[in-house]
Amino acid sequence: MAAIDNTRSVHHGAHFGSIFARILATVSAWNDARVTRNALSRLSDRELDDIGLSRGDIERAIR
Template sequence: MSLTTDEGSAVSTSRNAQMATTANIHAPLGAVTVLHVVDAIISAKTAVVSWNENRKTRKILAKLTDEQLDDIGLSRGDIANI
């Protein structure tokens, strides 16, 4: 569509620039899928690291005597909740 007035030409150019800008905002579908996969992997890694740290802590606490646990304000039953 061609407009002969300067004002119409400016509106047309502005509209085309706006359409080009909004068309480039959205990521391609493949990129979104990759992002979800990467997020899932990072989440799984974080969960495994947290579980392993808690497992190590429980193992160390289980080796302590009842007197030592009492000194730090814990009992044998508390170890399982860590």
């Protein structure tokens, strides 16, 4: 009869690292969007038009 070995080692540290990496990536993306939104909001309507945006396009442009 064949024996089945269903033991495995669980690496909680790797799981925690994965969760931490996703949280860090989410916070980093949020911060990048915040910085971009602030920079575009400081531009004049003429400057926005020069880059093909209107003030109403800012939110859509950062996504």
